[in-house]
Amino acid sequence: MLKKVAYIIILILVFYSCKGPNNELNMPGYELASGDIQIPEEAMEDIIQNISSPIEMAALIKDLGLNFSDQYLSNLDLVDNYSSSFKMAYTLGMLGADLGYLNVYERTGSSVSYLAAINKLADGLKVSQFFDFNTIKRLATSNSNLDSLIFMSVHSFNEMDKHLQLTDRSNLSALMIAGVWIEGMFQVTQVSLSQKDPVLSEYIGEQKLILNNLLLILKNYERDDQFAAIIKDYEELKKSFSKVDITYEISDPEPVEQEDGMLMVVQQETSIISISDNVLSEIIEKTKTIRNKHQLL
Amino acid sequence: MKAKILKISGLLFLAMFLLNNVKAQEEQDLVQKCSVAAGADATYLKDFVVKLDAAGTDNRPPMYRQSLALRKNVTYRFSICNMEESEGEAVLRVYDQANMILSTWYPDSGKEFDKINFKCMKSGVYMVVISFKEGKKGEAIGILSYVSN
Numbered sequence: 001m002l003k004k005v006a007y008i009i010i011l012i013l014v015f016y017s018c019k020g021p022n023n024e025l026n027m028p029g030y031e032l033a034s035g036d037i038q039i040p041e042e043a044m045e046d047i048i049q050n051i052s053s054p055i056e057m058a059a060l061i062k063d064l065g066l067n068f069s070d071q072y073l074s075n076l077d078l079v080d081n082y083s084s085s086f087k088m089a090y091t092l093g094m095l096g097a098d099l100g101y102l103n104v105y106e107r108t109g110s111s112v113s114y115l116a117a118i119n120k121l122a123d124g125l126k127v128s129q130f131f132d133f134n135t136i137k138r139l140a141t142s143n144s145n146l147d148s149l150i151f152m153s154v155h156s157f158n159e160m161d162k163h164l165q166l167t168d169r170s171n172l173s174a175l176m177i178a179g180v181w182i183e184g185m186f187q188v189t190q191v192s193l194s195q196k197d198p199v200l201s202e203y204i205g206e207q208k209l210i211l212n213n214l215l216l217i218l219k220n221y222e223r224d225d226q227f228a229a230i231i232k233d234y235e236e237l238k239k240s241f242s243k244v245d246i247t248y249e250i251s252d253p254e255p256v257e258q259e260d261g262m263l264m265v266v267q268q269e270t271s272i273i274s275i276s277d278n279v280l281s282e283i284i285e286k287t288k289t290i291r292n293k294h295q296l297l
Numbered sequence: 298m299k300a301k302i303l304k305i306s307g308l309l310f311l312a313m314f315l316l317n318n319v320k321a322q323e324e325q326d327l328v329q330k331c332s333v334a335a336g337a338d339a340t341y342l343k344d345f346v347v348k349l350d351a352a353g354t355d356n357r358p359p360m361y362r363q364s365l366a367l368r369k370n371v372t373y374r375f376s377i378c379n380m381e382e383s384e385g386e387a388v389l390r391v392y393d394q395a396n397m398i399l400s401t402w403y404p405d406s407g408k409e410f411d412k413i414n415f416k417c418m419k420s421g422v423y424m425v426v427i428s429f430k431e432g433k434k435g436e437a438i439g440i441l442s443y444v445s446n
Contacts (some may be wrong), residue, residue: 043399053342053367059443060371104340151332151341155325158343199370206369206420213366248419253398263410267418271369 051177051214052090054093054152054157055100057184057203061191064199068105072187073098074295079117083124086226086254087297089164089172092121093179094295096157101187103150106139115140122160125172130159133203174217181207181214187290189284204283205275229297233290240282245274300427330437331378335412339374339442345425347387347439359426365441367417372444376412377401379426380436385429387437391415392424402430414444 021141074094082088095118115137122128132152139149157180164173177294185207192200215234221227251268274284324346332341347361365374377389388402401410429435 055340056342056371056443057342059445060368063446071366079301147333147337147340148329154341155344157327161327202369209420210366246420255399262406262412262414263399264414264416266416267393267398269393269419270420271421273369273420292348 022119028216038258050116051181051210053154054096054180054184054260055104055154057097057188058101058104060203061101061188061200062104064195064197066191066195066197068101068107069190069194070110071103072109072190074183075116076113076117079120080236080294082121082124085172086175088121088124088239088297090230090294091182092118092125092160093176094123094183095179096153096176097180097183097187100184101154103146103153106146108146108149111140111253125160125164127160127163130163131156161164171221171224173222175230178214178218178234181210182287182294189287192280193284201275202273202282204248204280205241205273206271207242207243208238211238211241224296230294233293237283237286237290240279241280243276243282247272247274298382304328315325327380328440330335330441331376332442333376335374335376335440335442336444339376339444341440342400342443343374343428345442347427347442348416349385349427349434351384351427351434356432358428358432361425363425364422365425367415367421367423369418369420372416372446373417374412374440374442374444375399375401375425376440376442377410378438379442380438382401383429383435385431385433387429387435387436387439388426389430389439390426393419393421393425398423 029105037219074091074286076095079091082091095114099111099114099118102108102114115133119133121127124133133182136152136156139145139152157176161173161176164170164176185204188200192204211234215231215238218231218234220225222231224278249272251270253265253267253269255263255265328344328346332339332344332366335341343365344363345363349359349361352358375391377387379385379387388400390400391398399413401413401417402408422444425439425441427437427439
């Protein structure tokens with residue numbers, strides 16, 4: 001009898017862990033509004049690959065020699081109250097960008113509370129199997145292997161995103177990516193306030209391309225009120241980005257073999273981003289307003 | 298009889314579940330190994346895990362394609378690692394629309410690279426293409442990293 005019970009439990013556990021996509025959509029507080037998905041799933045995946053990585057913006061900020069500030073990080077106090085998968089996915093993305101920022105600046109001690117919050121959200125979204133909390137926490141607290149910590153953190157986010165797409169939860173994947181983007185944008189724009197840098201201004205200006213891609217994804221779900229609210233805010237930001245000009249100068253790439261035998265290909269074709277100070281200020285202000293508003297959604 | 302079927306099904310499901318977990322862990326380890334091989338100055342951004350069949354009767358080698366956004370003023374590193382059991386040798390190429398920007402294998406000169414730096418000067422969408430030499434079947438991992446200036 002006991003054996004039978006054990007097998008039944010195993011079966012339940014296995015079925016639970018292999019739970020199909022439709023079941024996973026029925027999560028507390030949020031279901032996808034009915035409506036056709038306009039972009040095929042494969043194209044969605046392609047577009048999502050073109051949105052910011054949770055670490056790239058932070059790496060760029062650090063490369064420019066700019067100082068760390070915890071003022072650019074999200075408030076964790078609200079995380080405990082989130083029960084809808086909509087809010088959890090969006091915040092997971094935001095915290096992913098924060099974790100990238102903390103890791104790049106080697107603030108691994110401070111990152112533990114962010115790791116705990118991420119783990120909680122990942123658990124709520126049933127993707128925590130891709131976030132090895134204990135290993136990542138150990139790497140963060142031991143402060144011994146930063147490369148492994150960054151790898152594990154970024155890889156976990158990539159895998160969580162892939163899993164959301166594979167389990168027909170591209171809506172949540174889109175939200176997560178949007179969260180990474182808006183938080184990264186907030187960090188970069190706030191940094192640019194404290195230190196003017198042409199590279200940073202260009203970087204902000206070229207986010208025009210990324211925002212267009214992001215809106216393409218989000219608009220698939222615009223029949224949902226919560227998505228519609230986010231889209232409306234991003235459209236407002238898009239208005240400011242429409243004043244950014246991006247032009248191209250065409251030329252062939254130049255391969256150069258380096259002393260260590262590695263090949264370096266330097267692109268000669270360049271993009272020229274024209275962004276006035278006024279437009280930059282407008283984008284900085286709108287980004288801050290939207291990011292702060294969305295934290296409290 | 299029912300109990301026996303239940304027993305076998307349970308064990309089968311459990312075995313499949315464990316096998317899946319082991320496979321996922323193995324894949325992560327390989328990705329990490331390949332990302333470490335990209336170099337100490339490179340920060341992992343993305344991976345491309347590729348498994349392709351041999352070319353069909355038309356001799357056209359199957360290809361893995363993935364578009365990705367690269368940004369101006371950033372140096373990226375593309376690296377490729379063949380899996381031990383891979384029959385074919387992987388070649389990673391990057392295209393800007395129809396123009397090839399870089400390749401880990403240049404057949405004319407015979408030069409091969411397991412990693413290549415790319416100094417991006419134009420923000421935009423690029424295409425990563427991975428295939429196997431001579432259209433053999435194979436397994437490989439491509440890594441995109443950020444190289445600190």
